[in-house]
Amino acid sequence: MSMSLQSARGRRGRRGGPIGDINVTPLVDVMLVLLIVFMVTAPLLTSGVPIDLPQTNAPEMKVEGTKPLTISVTPEGQVYLGEDQITLDTLLTSVAAAAGEAGTQQRLYIRGDAAADYGLIMQVMGDLSRAGYARIGLITQQREP
Template sequence: MTFGRLERTPSAQPMSDINVTPLVDVMLVLVVIFIITAPLLASTIRLDLPKTDAAKAMNAPRFVTLVVDKSGQTFLNDKPLALEELAQKLTQTARQNPDTEVQLRADEAVPYGKVVEIMGVAQKAGLSRIGFVAEPAAGPALAVPPDR
């Protein structure tokens, strides 16, 4: 009888890589918890502020929307107004906040003179910041043709 080496099948090698999947799961749960609790932590101090007539809330709008439709009818913040009423409302808005921007939306069929008239009413009221609202073109940007 000879004694020889016993052949064994090699056992599984230990895994040397770190499994990061559980770590990622825990980190995502923590991020969700922080997202939910962060707004709550910002307003935890409860105060009973004193009352006074001198403290005035700033309710003045930052912008007003002025629309002129095809027929020439003017709308201020989606309410139809005549030119006299429009002038009064814009003057009142300018008194509250002279930096209020007028966002002017005019139909392309409205004559240029009517748009200038509306701009004049806004400027007379004391609102000089006027922005024109337009929609983007549906096709590609128009290129300037060469002069040849």
């Protein structure tokens, strides 16, 4: 019995016991990879509908409060609420359902393609305005100097 205790002590003594330090190098490596992934994918999360926005010299607006709903108009005349294609007939009911409790106080942003029919964009804005939505804005792209 004494032999087994001695050999156990001897083994522990030679190895030096358990190490209490945590190696943080792999943790830092993983965090840096995640940071790079998020930095690359963040600009792609704006909207899934490809729109060529018109350019303007207007200053960028500050966004406050609740997240606005985005309505996109493509050059082919298709209308999207977020990433879901809708028709002009279902525009108001779709916006009302998406606005929820905010109702007509919901902020709405319209992304009209530069090649889209101006009349269609104005029809969307007019329908929303007649339905009582007053917080409607147009999204443009900053003009390069």
